[in-house]
Amino acid sequence: MVGRVSGGAAPRSAISGVLPLIAKRIGSALVTLLLVSAVVFTISGLLPGDAAQETLGQSATPEQVAALRHEMGLDRPALTRYVDWLGGMAQGDPGRSLVANMPVREVISARLPNSLMLAGFTALVSVPLALAIGIASAINRGGRLDRTLNVLTLSAVAVPEFLVATLGVLVFSVKLLWLPSIALVSEDASLWDTLRSCALPVLSLSVVVIAQMARMTRAAVADQLDRPYVEMARLKGVPFRRVVLFHVMPNAVGPIVNAVALSLSYLLGGAIIVETIFNFPGLASLMVNAVTSRDMPLLQACAMIFCAIYLTLVLVADVVAILANPRLRAQ
Amino acid sequence: MSRFASFAKSLPLSGRIGLSLVLFWLAVALVGPAVAPHGVGAFVDQDVFSPVSSAFPLGSDYLGRDVLSRLLWGARYTVFLGAGAALLACLIGTTLALTAAVRGGWVDEVLSRAMDTLISIPSKIFALVMVAAFGSSLALLLTITAITYVPGNYRIARALAVNVVSLDFVTVARARGEGGLHVALREVLPNMIHPLLADFGLRFVFIVLLLSGLSFLGLGVQPPYADLGSLVRENMSGLVDGAPAIVMPALAIATLTVGANLLIDALKPVEKQG
Numbered sequence: 256m257v258g259r260v261s262g263g264a265a266p267r268s269a270i271s272g273v274l275p276l277i278a279k280r281i282g283s284a285l286v287t288l289l290l291v292s293a294v295v296f297t298i299s300g301l302l303p304g305d306a307a308q309e310t311l312g313q314s315a316t317p318e319q320v321a322a323l324r325h326e327m328g329l330d331r332p333a334l335t336r337y338v339d340w341l342g343g344m345a346q347g348d349p350g351r352s353l354v355a356n357m358p359v360r361e362v363i364s365a366r367l368p369n370s371l372m373l374a375g376f377t378a379l380v381s382v383p384l385a386l387a388i389g390i391a392s393a394i395n396r397g398g399r400l401d402r403t404l405n406v407l408t409l410s411a412v413a414v415p416e417f418l419v420a421t422l423g424v425l426v427f428s429v430k431l432l433w434l435p436s437i438a439l440v441s442e443d444a445s446l447w448d449t450l451r452s453c454a455l456p457v458l459s460l461s462v463v464v465i466a467q468m469a470r471m472t473r474a475a476v477a478d479q480l481d482r483p484y485v486e487m488a489r490l491k492g493v494p495f496r497r498v499v500l501f502h503v504m505p506n507a508v509g510p511i512v513n514a515v516a517l518s519l520s521y522l523l524g525g526a527i528i529v530e531t532i533f534n535f536p537g538l539a540s541l542m543v544n545a546v547t548s549r550d551m552p553l554l555q556a557c558a559m560i561f562c563a564i565y566l567t568l569v570l571v572a573d574v575v576a577i578l579a580n581p582r583l584r585a586q
Numbered sequence: 587m588s589r590f591a592s593f594a595k596s597l598p599l600s601g602r603i604g605l606s607l608v609l610f611w612l613a614v615a616l617v618g619p620a621v622a623p624h625g626v627g628a629f630v631d632q633d634v635f636s637p638v639s640s641a642f643p644l645g646s647d648y649l650g651r652d653v654l655s656r657l658l659w660g661a662r663y664t665v666f667l668g669a670g671a672a673l674l675a676c677l678i679g680t681t682l683a684l685t686a687a688v689r690g691g692w693v694d695e696v697l698s699r700a701m702d703t704l705i706s707i708p709s710k711i712f713a714l715v716m717v718a719a720f721g722s723s724l725a726l727l728l729t730i731t732a733i734t735y736v737p738g739n740y741r742i743a744r745a746l747a748v749n750v751v752s753l754d755f756v757t758v759a760r761a762r763g764e765g766g767l768h769v770a771l772r773e774v775l776p777n778m779i780h781p782l783l784a785d786f787g788l789r790f791v792f793i794v795l796l797l798s799g800l801s802f803l804g805l806g807v808q809p810p811y812a813d814l815g816s817l818v819r820e821n822m823s824g825l826v827d828g829a830p831a832i833v834m835p836a837l838a839i840a841t842l843t844v845g846a847n848l849l850i851d852a853l854k855p856v857e858k859q860g
Contacts, residue, residue: 290703298719406600409851413791413843417802417818418836421825429828524710528799532822542711543803546718554718561711569706 277574284570291562292344296337299551299558340555349556354548359556363538367560370530370537373460374522376453381461381468382515388465389472389511394499396477404469411466416528420459427455452533459529464521471514479507509579516572520565601852607845611838615665618658626659627651627810635821635829645830648821653831656817657838663813664839667728668794674732675793676786679739684770686740687747698744705737713796717805727806731793738792742785746778787850791843798839814839 324330343349349359388408392401427434434454479485480503488498523539530540542557544550594605624630631646638645644653682701686694704712716730750756751774759773800806801815812820817835824832 287703287706290699291706294703294707295715299715405851406848409600409847410844413795413847414840415795415798415802415836415843417799418833418840421818421832421836424825425828425833429826520708523708524799527710527714528802531803542714543805546714546803546805549718551718554715558707558711558715562707565708566706 273577276577280570280573280577284566288563288566289341291566292341292559293337295555295558295562296340299555300336300340344556344559349559350552352545352550352553354545354550354553359553362541362553363556363560366536366538366541369535370526370539372449373453373456373526373530373535373537374519376457377460377464377522378519380457381465381518384461385465385468385515385518386472386511388469389514390476390499392469393473393476393480394495396480401473404473408466408469411462412470414462416459416463416525417532419462420455420529420532423455423458456529456533456535459532460522460525463525464518467521468515468518471518472511475510475514476503476507478510479503482506509575512575512579513572516568516575520568523561523565597849597852600848604845604848604850604852607841608849611661611665611842611845614658615662618661622652622655622658624652624655626656626812628655635824635827635831638830644834647817647829647831648823653817653834656812657814657835660812660814660817660835661838663724663807663811664794664798664815664842667724667731667797667807667813668790671728671732671793671797672735672786672790674728675735675789676739676743676782678732679736680743680775680782682736683740683743683747684774686744687751688766688770688774690751697740701737701740701744705741709734709792709796710799713800714805717800722800722805722808724807724811727797727800731797731800734796735789735792739785739789743778743782746781747774750774750777784850784853787846787853791846791850794839794843794846 321330329336340350347360351357352359352362355362388404392404395401435452485498485503488502489495493502526537526539527543529535530537531543534540538557538560542554542561545554545557594602597605619626629650630652631642631650634646634648634650636642636646636650642652642654644657647653647656682697686697707715713730713734716733717726720726720730722730751769756769756773759769764773797806798813798815798818801813802819804819807813807816809816814835818832818839821829821831821835
């Protein structure tokens with residue numbers, strides 16, 4: 256909007272004004288990721304006892320433990336170990352999985368695409384529904400529809416994923432026999448079979464995400480409806496439908512995309528429960544297995560991937576907010 | 587009691603439903619074991635996963651135990667661990683936030699940067715890493731779930747405290763020569779207590795969901811103890827039979843968290859007025 260006022264040269268200057276801001280935001284995200292890696296490594300790599308002692312058990316002699324400690328590199332200073340670990344992680348080689356006895360990278364690369372596919376399907380289902388619910392309640396603010404949707408989404412946010420999942424299985428797999436209760440995803444499965452086995456996991460994930468996203472969308476649109484320009488347009492006699500579509504929506508796109516990106520980060524937590532229930536071969540169920548078997552290299556790698564995805568989503572949300580806000584652009 | 591009644595009347599319908607659900611689960615947690623028809627580990631049914639009947643109002647579980655009794659016993663772990671951890675999270679978070687706001691300067695910088703880092707780790711991931719490292723005894727679970735939600739409380743409490751600290755009466759108190767502790771506890775804290783209570787409620791909902799999630803994954807409350815999440819987990823094999831043993835505990839958790847959420851939301855406008 257700044258560009259339109261000040262003529263042809265303005266778009267370039269607007270973008271060059273934003274770039275340092277965005278670069279700064281990306282830099283700060285990278286610093287946060289570095290600090291997060293330090294936290295994850297400290298908790299999982301330094302604090303809990305001695306991995307060598309644990310591997311060998313109580314009956315091992317001190318010499319055996321010392322030898323294994325040396326072999327595993329546990330006798331080196333903590334900082335050296337952290338730098339090594341971080342270097343490996345950055346180069347895409349986070350070490351060997353203790354349980355699977357293969358490189359962590361191979362274990363993860365077999366699982367990651369499945370999780371991304373699940374997240375993609377969930378986003379495809381939940382974004383349009385959430386936007387429709389959010390915009391509908393914002394437009395009917397205070398009305399019966401808004402109040403009903405408010406109580407519904409408020410309740411859905413607090414429903415545990417495993418309730419939705421078990422009810423879904425009961426209705427669609429046990430009673431109606433429409434869908435499989437276990438997600439069998441493999442490369443030879445046809446697209447139809449893959450879709451069918453993803454249906455219940457996607458349903459279980461969507462409920463909370465849709466509710467969260469709809470609430471944030473409603474807040475974003477309602478905030479725009481309170482602005483003076485909306486009152487001005489209404490006083491001019493512009494029909495309400497037109498005000499919403501052509502005045503409010505262009506301004507609400509930024510906050511809405513922001514809300515969508517932030518809500519999608521709720522997928523990460525939900526996936527942990529949902530993938531486990533349906534035996535879905537994804538990254539989150541892999542991480543749960545890593546916790547159960549105390550496979551620390553695998554656990555650390557999974558945790559870092561989740562944190563990186565989370566930080567990326569928040570970063571996208573922030574960058575969109577910067578791009579959509581002329582005042583931030585002008586800074 | 588009449589004050590309570592007028593408070594309940596001032597709530598919208600959804601808030602009243604929420605209030606009664608929360609009170610119901612509080613009562614169950616307190617007196618549940620006393621009114622349970624059977625012992626928590628008693629094998630009372632010949633069958634397993636039997637449906638709802640007059641002898642077993644919520645059916646029986648995978649070992650032929652009474653689901654209603656298990657639920658009445660299990661609710662206390664969910665409710666009290668959740669409330670305890672939420673209280674701990676708010677105590678730590680608010681103490682740090684008050685320190686940061688009253689001291690300012692590098693203390694504020696360091697604390698806020700540290701909390702920003704912790705808040706960038708998704709809560710379930712953070713809790714899983716800590717459970718993997720330390721284990722999951724009841725005391726550890728209380729600590730782990732509390733630590734997971736400290737950064738969230740810190741962020742809210744610091745924002746509130748920074749606003750109050752900039753007000754005139756705090757400057758006056760400082761000019762009077764009051765120490766930092768007095769300023770934090772007597773001047774700042776009383777002026778942010780209402781939003782903090784709402785945040786305590788939210789932390790409680792998050793922590794109950796996290797805790798039951800962990801127990802559901804087999805990483806939370808360990809046998810011989812069982813919270814509501816463990817009840818869902820141990821009966822998962824009954825899912826194909828559509829056993830009530832699996833749906834009832836899951837519904838129990840949902841009514842608790844949904845109730846708390848509805849109650850908190852209903853309290854919001856009251857805050858704005860007062």
